[in-house]
Amino acid sequence: MTITVTGLRKSYGDQLVLDGLDLHVPGGTVFALLGANGAGKTTTVKILSTLIRADGGEARVAGHDVARQPDAVRAAIGVTGQFSAVDKLLTGEENLRLMANLHQLSRAEGRRRAAELLDQFGLTDAAKKPASTYSGGMLRRLDLAMTLVGSPQVIFLDEPTTGLDPRSRRDMWQIVRNLVAGGVTIFLTTQYLEEADELADRIAVLDHGRLVAEGTAEELKRRIPGGHVRLKFAAPDDLDAALRVLDQASRDSGELALRVPSDGSLRSLRTLIGRLDDRAVEVDELSVHTPDLDDVFLALTEKVTSR
Structure with missing residues (x-):
C-alpha cells in the first residue's frame, strides 16, 4: 500500500476532527475522500503531507512514517491545495522555474522541466505571460504543474476543481487520469460527487471525523435502497x-x-x-x-x- 493510516486522531481544543481513521490506498490508483465541510478531509491531507501532526494513530506514505520520517515523506509527495499557490506576479514559466530551484534542480534541468510541464499542461503559449492574466482553469493547471516539478510518487489534491467551469473541470480530470496511467498515486478530496464517480478507483466517505463507508463507486451505490x-x-x-x-x-x-x-x-x-x-x-x-x-x-x- 502506498498510503496506510491506522487509528488516526486529531482534535482542536474540545473539537474532535478525526476519530480513529483507517485508510489503505494502493499505488497507482485514485483514492477519493468525500465529506461535507468540517468532515475532516483537509485535516487528513495536512497530516499525511506532514503539515500538522496527529494526536494519535499511525500513518505511512510511500513507505515512510509521517511522524518519524517527515523529510522522506515530503520528498515523495506533491500537494495541491484548495487555493492556488501560484505567484500571480510571475509568469507561468517563472513559477515553474522557481519550484525547480526549490527542488534544487540545476538551471538547465529546471528550464527543461519547466518547458516539459508547460507543454504537458497546454500552457506553452501563455508561458511568458503573468499568471494574473490566466483563467481559473489555467491557474489550476499551472498549480498542479508546479506540484509535479519534483516528480512525486504521491499527489494530494485537496478539492482541486473548486470554482472551475465544467470544461476546465473535465480538463483537470483528464490530467489526473494521465498521471495515474504514468504510475502516480492520487489522494483526492472533493465535494463534487460526480468527480469521485468519474475518477476514483475507491471512495471513502468521511463524516464528523469517522469513516462511514468505503468501496468502489458501484459497491457504494448498491448499499442504498x-x-x-x-x-x-x-x-x-x-x-x-x-x-x-x-x-x-x-x-x-x-x-x-x-x-x-x-x-x-x-x-x-x-x-x-x-x-x-x-x-x-x-x-x-x-x-x-x-x-x-x-x-x-x-x-x-x-x-x-x-x-
Whole structure:
C-alpha cells in the first residue's frame, strides 16, 4: 500500500476532527475522500503531507512514517491545495522555474522541466505571460504543474476543481487520469460527487471525523435502497406475463413498463433474465437504474447524524 493510516486522531481544543481513521490506498490508483465541510478531509491531507501532526494513530506514505520520517515523506509527495499557490506576479514559466530551484534542480534541468510541464499542461503559449492574466482553469493547471516539478510518487489534491467551469473541470480530470496511467498515486478530496464517480478507483466517505463507508463507486451505490431494473414491453400481453413471473415488480403508470427492485449486480440481472426466459416473456427494452453518489452520500451521512 502506498498510503496506510491506522487509528488516526486529531482534535482542536474540545473539537474532535478525526476519530480513529483507517485508510489503505494502493499505488497507482485514485483514492477519493468525500465529506461535507468540517468532515475532516483537509485535516487528513495536512497530516499525511506532514503539515500538522496527529494526536494519535499511525500513518505511512510511500513507505515512510509521517511522524518519524517527515523529510522522506515530503520528498515523495506533491500537494495541491484548495487555493492556488501560484505567484500571480510571475509568469507561468517563472513559477515553474522557481519550484525547480526549490527542488534544487540545476538551471538547465529546471528550464527543461519547466518547458516539459508547460507543454504537458497546454500552457506553452501563455508561458511568458503573468499568471494574473490566466483563467481559473489555467491557474489550476499551472498549480498542479508546479506540484509535479519534483516528480512525486504521491499527489494530494485537496478539492482541486473548486470554482472551475465544467470544461476546465473535465480538463483537470483528464490530467489526473494521465498521471495515474504514468504510475502516480492520487489522494483526492472533493465535494463534487460526480468527480469521485468519474475518477476514483475507491471512495471513502468521511463524516464528523469517522469513516462511514468505503468501496468502489458501484459497491457504494448498491448499499442504498432504490435501485431497480426497468423493463419495457411492446404489447400488453407481454407485460401481464411478466407481472405473473415477477412478484415484486410494479407497473409504471401509463406505460408498458415495469420496475423491478434490483441492486444492479450482474448476478441479479442474470437471475431476472433467466426467470423471464424460462417463461418465454418478450422484453422490448431493459435498463438498470442505481442510486447515484449523491444518494449514497446523503443516506450515509444522515445515518451517522441521526445516531
